[in-house]
Amino acid sequence: MLNRKSNLMIGDGHVGELPASRVVKGRIRRLLAILLFAVLLHMGLMVVLEGLPLLDAVWLSLTTLMTVGYGDITPVTLAGRLATILLIYVGAITIVALIVSDYVEFRFYRRERIRTGQWRFPMKNHIVFINAPQDGSVQYFSRVIRQLRATDEYRSTPVQILTSRFPQGLPRGLSDLGVTQYQGTGDNPEDLKSVYAADARHIIVLAYDEADPISDSLTFDIVHRLSEFQLASRVVVECVRDDNRERFGRLKVGSVLRPVRTYPEILVRALVAPGSEKVLEDLFNQENDHAHRYTVALKGLTWSDIVCALIRADYGTALAYISEDREVVCHPPANEEVTGIGLIVLVRTGTPPTDADMEQALELYRGFIRKWHGTEEKAPIAEISR
Secondary structure (H helix, E strand, O other), X not given: OOOHHHHHOOOOOOOOOOHHHHHHHHHHHHXXXXXXXXXXXXXXXXXXXXXXXXXXXXXXXXXXXXXXXOOOOOOOOHHHHHHHHHHHHHHHHHHHHHHHHHHHHHHHHHHHHHHOOOOOOOOOOOEEEEOOOOOOHHHHHHHHHHHHHOOOOOOXXXXXXXXXXXXXXXXXXXXXXXEEEEEOOOOOHHHXXXXXXXXXXXXXXXXXXXXXXXXXXXXXXXXXXXXXXXOHHHEEEEOOOHHXXXXXXXXXXXXXXXXXXXXXXXXXXXXXXXXXHHHHHHOOOOOOEEEEEEEEXXXXXXXXXXXXXXXXXXXXXXXXXXXXXXXXXXXXXXOOEEEEEEEEEXXXXXXXXXXXXXXXXXXXXXXXXXXXXXXXXXXXXXXXXX
């Protein structure tokens, strides 16, 4: 049975080339073949007509072709001289000039196609962004790419943007980061072929408009097309309306995010540590879990004691504490005693504990520690009495 993923492959043996470039390259190959034939013919004539050894014939043909003209070996017969003149005019002047002209034309053509996003870059294990933010596209992509480049795993991963947002070329701020673009849309299968979506490591589908719920319909069409090619597991998609998340989930996409443009780090986390984006999203709303600040006196406990106390009481997860200087201290050393005036705790939305509940949980754990230390001190005495 034919794998539908194969429909996203670029075939015909012309990877990364557009028709016009194939025409130019084909003409250059033909001219090179004609030039090679002319040189070989001249060599043979020099051996037959001039009686030259093969190496001398090669030397004469190549110096003639390059128009060097050392004069150490020259044809003597009329036929040999005519053949050499023809090689100079047909090979050295006409064909070489045409080859150089076509090569320069191809280079200009390629540079212009790259600048305007119409060149296919053969990539593998790369990251494809489909669509671009309505506002602040350059700033958004710059932050995302810099965050990716800061990780060892994605430091050298190629990045390509499939969008029609930059018809005059990718802004310098993005091209300097090594990003490439292709002018097109994600709902066009040919454009998906052009960015080698089938070989991509991640495919990130951004919302057309982060403030318009209609964007979800357009995004869904792109994701559905990718799922038909068995690529849904590689997709990270932005969803404007939360009630549309279930639709994307049924397509088995890798991750569904809200389009939080001011915090592209959430998107990066979805790639670097899949699943952590869900935790970060919860911190930005009151629907599931949220961070809450509690005013409690912290003393006589280490950070690990505090974390354990809240988990044992089923109150939440301690994220940071407020020092006596009113500074927020995140991820303090586990076994150092903490002195402070408050806690930042990730709690469940609905019935979060109060300050008094937190104080009670910490005090109960202090009692547990005192009791445990008391038992530990009595144990050696019991051993001696035996």
